[in-house]
């Protein structure tokens with residue numbers, strides 16, 4: 281079975297994206313298209329990702345605007361039928377509700393506190409920390425507004441699970457295999473740790489796509505997750 285990994289296909293061009301997609305899809309459940317590819321290619325890149333790949337499509341546009349504008353944007357992409365679409369939870373209750381109402385066949389995932397933000401950057405952007413509290417406040421508001429999924433770092437997954445229960449999908453970027461370069465990520469954990477904390481879907485980009493062989497890198501992380509699950513069962 282494909283591992284619960286969404287590979288972040290943050291490629292500079294559609295040809296590279298198509299190569300990464302076909303090499304990783306035997307091993308993972310989901311492909312994530314974000315701003316870099318969607319702003320360049322639009323719906324064409326979604327069709328390319330789907331192509332022959334039997335995977336779920338995660339459209340990560342992190343919408344953040346007034347409710348009417350987000351409703352229009354969500355309606356515009358709903359016709360592409362992504363399984364998941366992201367919005368920023370900090371856009372507020374009415375904005376999240378607008379996305380939920382405008383894309384009824386898509387799970388709206390609310391991004392809480394970006395995994396690139398360290399603790400000491402929260403106050404500067406107007407968030408009352410610690411990040412675990414800020415994530416919990418934003419998550420509660422997002423779920424009340426109808427979001428079916430939440431994006432948070434692996435550090436907050438266990439407490440969020442206790443807060444929102446089993447029915448909300450918890451998605452964690454900020455995932456780094458032991459020894460991998462963190463890059464611009466601040467709140468990170470290994471794939472095994474994120475899964476053990478209760479994450480439903482791990483977003484992993486550069487540790488897979490920067491590898492010499494992205495397919496082998498995805499297969500290796502998927503195997504590590506299977507081993508961890510077998511040990512804990």
Ligand SMILES: O=C(O)c1cc(=O)[nH]c(=O)n1[C@@H]1O[C@H](COP(=O)(O)O)[C@@H](O)[C@H]1O
Nearest residue numbers: 288314340393394395431453483484485486
């Ligand atoms: O919404 C996201 O997917 C997201 C939220 C967040 O808080 N942090 C975060 O890194 N992401 C995305 O997850 C991916 C992480 O990629 P890597 O850091 O290369 O593994 C990128 O595509 C980010 O846009």
